[in-house]
Amino acid sequence: MNKIILENDKIKKEELDESIKYDLFTNDTFGISSLTLEITKDTSLEIDYDFKEMTKIETIIVVNKNVNLQLFEKITGTNAKKRTKYYLKENSKVKISKFNNIEEIKEYTIINLDEKHAVIEYNLKTISEHDENYDILTYHNASETISKINPNGVNIKDGKLKFNVSSFVPKKIVKCDASQNNKIINLTNNECIINPNLYIDEYDVTANHSAWIGTFKSDELFYLMSRGISKTDAIKLLIKGFLTNKMDIAEEEKELIKNTVDNYWR
Amino acid sequence: MHTLKIKDLTVSVENKTILKNFNLEIKSGEIHAIMGPNGTGKSTLSKVIMGDSNYKVEKGNIYFDDKEINNMPTDERARLGLFLGYQMPPEIEGVSNADFLRAAIHNKDENFKLYDFIKKINTNVEQLSMDKQMIHRGINEGFSGGERKKNEILQMYMLEPNTIILDEIDSGLDVDSLRVVGENVMKYYEKEKPAILLITHYQRLLDYIKPDYVHIMKEGAIVKTGDKNLVSEIEKYGYDDKKLGTNVVEEN
Numbered sequence: 001m002n003k004i005i006l007e008n009d010k011i012k013k014e015e016l017d018e019s020i021k022y023d024l025f026t027n028d029t030f031g032i033s034s035l036t037l038e039i040t041k042d043t044s045l046e047i048d049y050d051f052k053e054m055t056k057i058e059t060i061i062v063v064n065k066n067v068n069l070q071l072f073e074k075i076t077g078t079n080a081k082k083r084t085k086y087y088l089k090e091n092s093k094v095k096i097s098k099f100n101n102i103e104e105i106k107e108y109t110i111i112n113l114d115e116k117h118a119v120i121e122y123n124l125k126t127i128s129e130h131d132e133n134y135d136i137l138t139y140h141n142a143s144e145t146i147s148k149i150n151p152n153g154v155n156i157k158d159g160k161l162k163f164n165v166s167s168f169v170p171k172k173i174v175k176c177d178a179s180q181n182n183k184i185i186n187l188t189n190n191e192c193i194i195n196p197n198l199y200i201d202e203y204d205v206t207a208n209h210s211a212w213i214g215t216f217k218s219d220e221l222f223y224l225m226s227r228g229i230s231k232t233d234a235i236k237l238l239i240k241g242f243l244t245n246k247m248d249i250a251e252e253e254k255e256l257i258k259n260t261v262d263n264y265w266r
Numbered sequence: 267m268h269t270l271k272i273k274d275l276t277v278s279v280e281n282k283t284i285l286k287n288f289n290l291e292i293k294s295g296e297i298h299a300i301m302g303p304n305g306t307g308k309s310t311l312s313k314v315i316m317g318d319s320n321y322k323v324e325k326g327n328i329y330f331d332d333k334e335i336n337n338m339p340t341d342e343r344a345r346l347g348l349f350l351g352y353q354m355p356p357e358i359e360g361v362s363n364a365d366f367l368r369a370a371i372h373n374k375d376e377n378f379k380l381y382d383f384i385k386k387i388n389t390n391v392e393q394l395s396m397d398k399q400m401i402h403r404g405i406n407e408g409f410s411g412g413e414r415k416k417n418e419i420l421q422m423y424m425l426e427p428n429t430i431i432l433d434e435i436d437s438g439l440d441v442d443s444l445r446v447v448g449e450n451v452m453k454y455y456e457k458e459k460p461a462i463l464l465i466t467h468y469q470r471l472l473d474y475i476k477p478d479y480v481h482i483m484k485e486g487a488i489v490k491t492g493d494k495n496l497v498s499e500i501e502k503y504g505y506d507d508k509k510l511g512t513n514v515v516e517e518n
Contacts, residue, residue, distance in 0.1 A: 218320065222316075223405075224361075224370075226343075226350050227366070227421060228373045228374050231339070238361060240361070241358060241359060241362075
């Protein structure tokens with residue numbers, strides 16, 4: 001697997017083959033580092049961001065025509081403002097599995113489905129213990145494009161988690177499929193917010209969205225406890241399931257997420 | 267030898283009384299079947315025995331081995347050896363059957379060995395004619411009705427309970443799955459001699475699991491008890507009060 005490890009806004013390590021072209025430069029006007037990746041062949045890629053101090057960074061990912069990308073993105077550290085832009089060309093398919101375990105973050109994601117038959121599945125999992133704010137905007141700029149946007153978070157401690165998720169289909173862009181499945185498990189009394197927006201200006205479109213904020217279902221908890229699992233362990237099990245579900249990643253990575261949960265709920 | 271005793275139990279949910287002065291005693295090695303029309307409180311009984319907090323015990327007690335367990339949390343009841351096989355087990359996305367069962371066994375026995383666990387689960391999956399891949403899938407995720415019921419029986423085998431409540435374990439099963447489930451419950455019974463409480467609507471499950479006692483439940487209470495011949499009467503007359511002699515007398 002191709003891999004890039006960043007510490008703050010610097011590349012610490014990269015192992016990339018010829019399927020990925022990259023560049024990292026600082027925008028002189030705004031002083032923000034910008035990592036640009038062009039995906040030219042079918043591949044899988046892992047990007048690890050470790051923000052040891054407050055960092056502003058932009059990542060731009062261009063996926064070329066007929067290319068499949070499987071991306072695993074991991075964010076750890078203290079504080080960041082991160083902007084990510086995806087540009088998907090004709091018949092490109094991108095599946096993103098993303099795990100955030102950072103103290104505070106403002107993340108702005110723009111997905112451009114620029115040409116026909118571009119498909120994106122975006123699975124975000126986060127453990128929010130302070131302020132986390134996610135804006136995810138998906139633009140269906142071409143007909144017959146598909147987006148499945150699934151932001152999921154567990155809110156704990158002083159966490160205040162917010163998802164603003166918007167999907168856009170303008171007039172004359174037809175036969176698109178835009179879906180959102182937003183879910184926050186709120187284990188605090190703090191306020192969490194989901195704004196699921198569909199801006200659809202065309203009739204010939206399939207679109208749906210869901211938003212759910214709450215704790216785990218009582219029948220799920222009862223079922224696990226009826227097998228002798230303590231309430232604490234049952235909740236841990238449900239959190240682990242919630243954070244690894246639909247994540248197309250290696251078993252070791254899933255174990256890493258499960259260990260993170262264990263560290264929070266010792 | 268274990269005894270589950272329910273004495274004068276009255277239970278309500280959302281201010282509606284479901285169980286009314288319910289009495290029952292089940293000992294290890296005994297198989298009891300409860301039959302009755304829909305909405306009479308049979309499933310409520312099974313949930314209340316396991317301590318579902320959605321139900322309120324208004325009066326009466328549940329005892330396990332003479333210890334009152336009314337306020338005991340569900341997980342502790344399960345660790346005593348109580349097991350509920352669900353009519354409609356929930357689907358829990360993301361939590362694999364293997365992780366779930368490992369957590370359940372670890373809560374029961376901290377010294378359990380992973381190798382023994384894997385060996386045992388593989389043997390039981392084969393015995394139940396289940397797909398081996400299902401142990402890595404989410405709990406009941408995408409399972410058919412039959413697979414869900416077999417999964418319940420798999421859990422029974424893995425957790426080795428001493429007191430088993432099976433709530434309409436036969437519903438939604440085709441004949442082959444019914445046979446596999448019925449035979450495996452009996453196989454477990456022959457080996458471990460647990461107490462079994464079967465809740466069912468149909469005689470067909472009782473072709474495999476032979477009850478010592480059959481109870482007819484109506485309006486939240488047992489109104490008649492007999493042996494397995496009572497099942498034939500129910501098949502013949504339905505739940506006709508006059509023919510079965512099961513008139514419910516309302517309390518003033």
